[in-house]
Amino acid sequence: MTGTELDRERAYLAECRAAMRRMLEDARLNVVVGEHVAGDRYSAERLGRHLKSLAKQLGEEPDGPAFFGRLDFGTGEHAGRRYYIGRRHVSAGTGRQPMVIDWRAPVSRVFYRAGARDPQGVTVRRRFGWSREPVALTGFEDEHLGRGGDPGATSRIVAAEIERPRVGPMRDIVATIQPEQDELVRAGLDGSICVQGAPGTGKTAVGLHRAAYLLYTHRQRLERTGVLILGPNQAFLGYISAVLPALGEVDVEQTTVERLLARGPLRGADSEEAAGVKHDARMAAVLRRALYGRVTAPVEPLVVPDGSYRWRVYEEELRDIVAGVLREESPYGVGRERALSRIVSVLRRQAEARGRMIDAAWTRRMGRAVAAHLDAVWPAAQPEEVLAGLLGDPEALAGAAEGILTPREQSAILWARPPRSFRSARWSAADAVLLDEVAGLLERPRGYGHVIVDEAQDLSPMQCRAVARRSEHGSVTVLGDLAQGTAPWAARDWRDHLGHLGKPDAELIALTTGYRVPAAVVEVANRLLAELAVDVPATRSFRADGRLRVRRAAGHGALPAAAADAVRDALGYEGSIAVIAADGALDPLTAELRAAGIEAAGIGDGAAAARVTAVPASLAKGLEYDHVVLVEPAEIAGTGARGLNRLYVALTRAVSRLDVLHARPLPDWFPPPA
């Protein structure tokens, strides 16, 4: 690499930074002007928010890595052009080619997809190397795609980025998105996709970058309808929370299914059996029957006195109206309103025929009279009252669940002691899902333009339906791994699961190249995968580096000391460290580590800043640490029906080094220690 060429790139960087400062000044000025000129309060707020967020992003970044790539085109539509690609568009002023092009722009696709076999008009693809603290341009690497190049070669800059030690929360991967990932990131908004991705293949990264891409490409549509990201728990959301803001996107809702459905405090608990029944898709039919079972055929005429008149609608006509509305299959609450307004229309026609003056007050009065009559035929309902009426009453449940749930299943979900009123019911997490189902039968919930569901394999069929209700008119990106399913109801087949998610025809794509877990660890994980009875392809590691070490402790009592030793050793390297153990074993283990002078933060308490984190196996999903000390695999494998899947998750969290410590014998599939 010539010094002069690097100097030239540094000079260009200086120009980019100056341009960014100009953009920043303009944005700041526009914030001031925007606050004065916008026509109404709503536009003023929107404009102000947009400009402020732009000013903030630019203000935080004028000295950041302005670009990570460069494309020199020799042929095709862009022949003779040179483009720099970065996280954000850098403008050179009106009417001039941008100094840096946003990674999401159409031409940037070539940066990710061009290869020696298909150069797409590119003669040279340049990747830039940056140091982080301080941020400085340290070098570059060229691929001469136009001359054929070496199709199998891996860029050193890409390899270094993928292998770098992990510290703190998740970071964006814009500079090194791989072609198979880029295809998913840029898939169209109108179709839904499902990514079956082995551990560390970048599913989460793909989902987050896809959100940023879709917002850039379909800004207007998605600003109106919204993008929602669903993750498995708060620890995971905390871990991924910085990625989208770093990509300039701050308006994406990121939450868990539990939070999305929350209607009030959850103070109840279910037996495993009861939760299993409540999360089963058949509950949807039970709830529908319970709710619509309230609608009865009118048996009395409606008679409404009106001054010297009496309007009358006979039961046959009322029955026809109710039956007609039921056939339309609109939500229950909408149906009631429709029946009401149709009956009022009948009254109006009678009144008009008699020359009665009709005004708004008359219509309201008739509406009240019809509503009172309708209460017996199509009663108003609320979710809590409907569900309590079912779980607290064996006869009502038997009526609604007849032929759907077995008597045993019915008794599993019946309340042993029903509360006095539905208002004092102690709802469980599974009840929240049922309440949402009833709420969805009453009224359609707010929908989103696009929903991204991470760790989707763990959603129950009823949770999937809750997501489906919110994406009925939008599309979804479903991310998951059947092998990492640890919930009792975890999916075993994507097609079934996609059916519950309301997108049975979503395109199913498998990712198999792992960018987290080193080859030595992937080999063990693949052996375990063969035991898991799921139909998913094995992982291939991108990384030849990394280390797997297996140590046998002299009995259970010796495990904490062995763990302390392993952590001390790990502290000698750069990066984050996790001690992962079975949930029940973690607290005593952490206490013993502390006694040995090693402080391990809990997963929720500001763990991002700590070097060592104690992670219960049940919460390890989606997270990664540079060095993992995995304590007693047999104990993790022994925790319930999905213990082996939980172990598979725990085994695949390490970026560079995995220490497996055991006192109990290792399972047969575990390779003997080297």
Ligand SMILES: Nc1ncnc2c1ncn2[C@@H]1O[C@H](COP(=O)(O)OP(=O)(O)OP(=O)(O)O)[C@@H](O)[C@H]1O
């Ligand atoms: N193209 C890439 N360039 C650099 N790093 C990458 C790339 N793809 C993935 N990674 C990194 O690999 C790690 C794993 O990615 P991610 O967590 O998205 O995988 P995942 O498929 O969701 O894993 P899991 O199923 O185990 O949760 C992350 O640190 C991510 O930043």
